[in-house]
Amino acid sequence: MANAMALKANKANKANKKAPLPVELYRSAIGKKYVMAVTGLFLTLFVLGHMAGNLKMYLGSMGGGEFAYHIDEYGHFLRSLGEPILPYGVFLWITRLALIGAFALHMHAAYSLTMTNRRARTVNYATKSDYHAANFASRSMRYTGTIVILYLIWHIMDLTWGVGNGSFRRGDVLNNVDSSLSRWPIAIVYVIANLALATHLFHGLWSFFQSIGWNNPRFNASKRKFAIGVVTLITLGNVSFPIAIASGLVKADQAKYDALTSSHSDN
Amino acid sequence: MTATMNSSTGGAAQQGKTLNVTLKVWRQDGPAANGRFETYEAKTISEDSSFLEMLDLVNERLNDESKEPITFDHDCREGICGTCSLMINGVPHGPERNTATCQLHMRKFTDGQTITIEPWRATAFPLIKDLMVDRSAFDRIVESGGYITVAAGGAPDGNLIPIPKPVADASMDAAACIGCGACVAACPNGSASLFTAAKIAHLNLLPQGQSERYKRTESMVETMESYFGSCTNHGECQEACPKGISIDNIALMNKDYLKSKFKNRRYLSRS
């Protein structure tokens, strides 16, 4: 009559339904999965949009006017979003805060789930289990995720703050990208990071539907297809940039900047 | 060894094809003791014998050599009671899909093969002895809500609520779970989501199950989470399940759990 040991006190029996609903939901593993799903999706949408925006670097120069390159104008466009309702740059800041929040939640949920799951099996099998369904992507989520976040920190320092980016000039986006990614090692880091992201999303975007309980016999087959589609889209775009720059297909011509009627900056 | 046959089905037993296999079996005297692998040669095993009959034979021989037989859980040997529970070469219930250990036959193995046998591994399944673990955490989950309340004699006529065949069938498919725990054994996270989701789906899909639907879902899920890991959608459980229970049930459980959080609060605030 030995009895099973519990991982944690059973909430079902405790009547602690007092906390605000989101908090209470977040206490449960399934609740955390919902949070991961939603934040994960939000982040994915950002990456998608971000990738789309970056495509502008292929549009080349604007031939005079306020900006040297389309992508520079895009950078400005991001900041001026929401005007005149919101002052210049504010919308971007809202987005930034949302992104930071999403990351924080996503990571915390990932962390605490990982910890519970470790405790759920302390003694491992001697034979390495031969998996049939669980693939590399699903089993490496926390690692691919971490790679992405590390990359990101550095990425922002590199292209938003210009840390260690030699000829960084705020606002002159293409110039900054060029000066950074024209260095092959950096370009390769970018590629690797984006492949990690791809792996993460390959499982994540399918898993997403399970987590939010979106299960409909008619669409279940298309879930995988959807995930693969989005991942390919994002990855093709994102991987192309470093290669394009490093290989010199796209480069920033300083002359174009010097030729600008009014040089600007936004501090 | 002594193998007198009980000719219960007539006819002299002529030996069919046989094979020899090497077993690496986890032996552990008790929960506290530390375990070890022991190697046994299982010789001249009939291809028609089941995996457990092969172990019976090994045990018979161990007993003859005054070595204590291997302890393992089993009962119906028809794949329905869910008692048998062996990790065979890293796969719960062994190589054949949709098949419980007791229904696995030696013809699925090759002569000279080495077979590693381990117990289910999960914190919620403490080991009792050798290959036997304690799965009573599953009972705790069902006790917390896996039922429909109805006093004996108080039920309306069985045909009062017609149930569309597809609904009854879907419910039946989920209800086919035998509570063996292979899903937990297989899940990299030691999650019991498939077992719990199957029980929840069985009852939540039926008209009779509606009045307690969200109360059931919330408390069963939270009881489950107090013993087991969480689901990150590896899908390994579905592969290991001898009854082919689908992880679609997990999606249903997740959806109903979220709903339960809202609905139950409303009920609580009412009461």
Add this chain to the structure above:
Amino acid sequence: MRNETQLSSITIDSKIPAGPVAEKWENHKFSVKLVNPNNKRKFDVIVVGSGLAGASAAATLAGLGYNVKIFTFHDSPRRAHSIAAQGGINAAKNYHGDGDSVHRLFYDTVKGGDFRAREANVHRLAEVSVDIIDQCVAQGVPFAREYGGLLDNRSFGGAQVSRTFYAKGQTGQQLLLGAYQALAQQIGNGTVKLYNRCEMVEVVTVDGRAAGIVTRDLVTGQIQSHSAHAVVLATGGYSNVFYLSTNAMACNVTAAWRAHRKGALFANPCFTQIHPTCIPSSDEFQSKLTLMSESLRNDGRIWAPKNRADNRLPASIPEDDRDYYLERLYPSYGNLAPRDIASRAAKRAVDDGRGVGPLQNGVYLDFGDSLKRLGPDKVTERYDNLMEMYERITGESPYETPMRIYPAVHYTMGGLWVDYNLMTNIPGLYALGEANFSDHGANRLGASALMQGLADGYFVLPYTIGDYLAPQLNQKPVDTKHEAFLTAERSVTDRFSQYLAIKGTKSVDHFHRELGKIMWDYCGMERNETGLQKALSEIPALYSEFKKDLRVLGDGTSLNQSLEKAGRVDDFFQLGYTMCQDALARQESCGGHFRSEYQTPEGEAQRDDENFAYVSAWEFTGELSDARLVKEPLEFEAVALATRSYK
């Protein structure tokens, strides 16, 4: 060699209510004493067994307010052997308007039991059968449905109407889960205390009343006493006395036998059922036989080759060379003839040298025609998991080649003697389900055991137990420090340490197999005086070897499966002896009990209603010593005694 049957001095009262058979139960329910709802919690009830009978009883009693303790040697109540039932459960719902009724179910069951069952019990069973279906549907048992959404039925052996409710091929599983869930709810509420992996090894009586039980915790080996106002045994059947049977490996007679040793009468022990459709054993190390549900006989046709040793492939045996013997011998019932009849017919074919398969130990169950008629999909839908199971075990697909089947021991109609209230002759000790002898006479019809188990647990005991408890209001159960408990504990401890102390050379399984062989050869499908006499001399010889040469390794303080088995096989020996004694004493053929000396010219069972229209209830007189007989005469008012004919 044993001398003539000794009659016992014990007198028994079957407590059958007065009045016409159709009104007995209603009247009785009104006349039994009741326990007031607030007083119910003052009574402790021990239920041993968590199968259909035990789980439904425990859940219902707890629901009514009694304090219940439930014991099972399984790791979870849900694993009880009831889980293995495949085919279905009968009920006189007449949803299909094919002329079914409570009376017809009653009639079929009495006739099917070859007029060796109690009319009153059987009629009650038929009456409550309809409530069972309602109860189970409400609990969420996913019975098969028609497209209209209403409950579907199939036909079973021994019936000309379609009254069998089913859930795929897993009816027992679904019904047990229903009962288990109801039980789990009570356990969750704290109204039932569950003792799993805990085996009852002794019944304790004080002043002739049931006072409690002694249990052995299978994990720790701890011996413990539990007392209560009443003890309910729902511990299943004893088919495993034959070693090979369709029962789960752990099924055993210990609980019932320990009660028998304490004075409870054991009724009709030799009434065992041989199931016609099992998978023939493939080799000598076979540990159990697998049943292929009788429901397969709805769409499968049974045949054997006309010519001896015809080892052509079934497909290449032309119609003219096939003998569809059931359809030939029993035109009106055909392949759905009752089990005992179908089984003996198969045995004759095989004994006649017309057996099929590698060991020539089977006959064919052929789906060829229904596959043509219904198409594979319909067949799959009906028998999916059975077809799979067969293929897994034999490696042959029943869609391509006919199944091979042969009879095997399956069910035991005999069991603890109980009165109309399901109480044994020990006051306060009840027996439910397959563990009692009550409703099936000499042969059980398919799909009637699930019905009986649930009837006993949900609808009979909860009423009748009050009659015994009510007068004991405010009496405490006997203290477990009482001398009776202490001595029982000591004897148990000794018994189990003795098994370990023998240190002989042969395993428990060895002795079990040997006993099984004797039982099958001399007390199996066909019995006769010389054989039974032989068995009665061989069993004691083997038993004393068991006591001298048994080898149980390990200790008694941690989980020890050999030690568990030793205790069970010990009781099987004692039971086996009494079974043979009963089979010898019953000088007639009826239902599952076929004495080759007593058969009609066509080889059908020949009953002797003049001399044997009674229940044989045996009194324990010592291990393997001749039991004493108590006769309970059977009167048939509603159903006229007639020779069973399924022609």
